[in-house]
Amino acid sequence: MAAVIATFLATTGIMAAATAWAGPPGQMQDGSPTPATQTEVPAANTKTPEPGSDWPCVQRKIDTLTSAQIWDGPPVEEIKNWRDDKEIAELVSYVISRRIEMDAVEEAIKNYAEKVPEAERDKKLTLLFAGVLHETNVVRSSVVNGIETFQRRQRARAKRLEEQGKELAALHDRAAKGEKISQEIDTLQNHYDWNARVFKERQDNLPLACEIPVLIEQRAFAVARAIRSHMND
Numbered sequence: 246m247a248a249v250i251a252t253f254l255a256t257t258g259i260m261a262a263a264t265a266w267a268g269p270p271g272q273m274q275d276g277s278p279t280p281a282t283q284t285e286v287p288a289a290n291t292k293t294p295e296p297g298s299d300w301p302c303v304q305r306k307i308d309t310l311t312s313a314q315i316w317d318g319p320p321v322e323e324i325k326n327w328r329d330d331k332e333i334a335e336l337v338s339y340v341i342s343r344r345i346e347m348d349a350v351e352e353a354i355k356n357y358a359e360k361v362p363e364a365e366r367d368k369k370l371t372l373l374f375a376g377v378l379h380e381t382n383v384v385r386s387s388v389v390n391g392i393e394t395f396q397r398r399q400r401a402r403a404k405r406l407e408e409q410g411k412e413l414a415a416l417h418d419r420a421a422k423g424e425k426i427s428q429e430i431d432t433l434q435n436h437y438d439w440n441a442r443v444f445k446e447r448q449d450n451l452p453l454a455c456e457i458p459v460l461i462e463q464r465a466f467a468v469a470r471a472i473r474s475h476m477n478d
Contacts, residue, residue, distance in 0.1 A: 299393040302455035306389065309382050310462065312374070316469035318476060321375035330372060332357070337376035340468050341384070343460075351471045358475035367476045374472050381465040388457050395447070395454065402444045409437045 300306045312321045328334045336357055340350045354373075361369045416430045 299396050301396040301399075301451060302392065304455055304459060307458075308386070308389070310378065310385065310465060312378055315378075315462070315466045316374065316473055318374065318469075318473055319371055321371060321378055324372060324375035327372045327376035327379070330369075333369070333373050333376055336373060337380055340471075341377055341380050341464065343464060347467055347471075350468060354468075354471045355475065358472075363477075367478055370472050370476050374469060377465065377468050377472070381461060385458055385461045388461065392454055392457075395451070399444065399448060399451075402440060402447075406437065406440055406444060409433065409440065413437060 312318070327337070336353060339345060339353060357373070358366060358370060413430070413433055416426055416433060420426055420430060
């Protein structure tokens with residue numbers, strides 16, 4: 246699945262997200278989550294995609310994750326100064342990357358929490374979570390936009406296939422009337438078959454692409470839980 250995610254992100258132009266999310270850590274060789282990444286989170290809301298919508302996934306589209314969705318600490322949406330603390334900014338980049346196993350993430354958070362004076366710990370860890378939530382939403386928004394771009398391209402491919410199908414039918418009608426256009430038919434048929442294959446292969450990958458936002462949410466939930474475990478209030 247990691248390879249599919251990498252290909253999807255790269256082909257939709259989401260290079261920043263691909264950097265953060267294409268790496269294999271966090272999965273076993275068979276593609277299943279490692280125990281460290283298996284996180285109990287609320288089941289994703291699902292619905293039937295609306296015809297013609299840019300959102301093709303059965304998972305309900307959520308534009309932005311809020312702090313209330315993934316942790317029980319204080320709201321952090323108004324905290325914008327987390328980058329002012331260089332150590333926190335570096336730790337944010339580290340813990341949100343799927344290239345880093347959750348065991349290592351939990352250890353890094355633990356080490357940071359233990360060296361912060363207890364009187365400042367809750368404030369600093371809240372600042373850390375503010376950064377995690379912000380950067381998670383940046384990556385997640387890129388992925389969501391990429392999925393919608395993917396869907397628009399698939400609709401364009403489907404329309405082109407429909408047009409090519411009509412062109413083929415017209416050519417066969419002309420051939421039935423005696424026109425010598427077998428080479429023209431073969432050329433168009435080859436184009437049609439290739440485009441149909443590309444369309445199907447990419448459509449088959451769509452369910453995996455739709456899982457990427459869910460994986461991001463699971464990661465954010467796990468990181469939030471790790472941060473919260475070192476807070477007093």
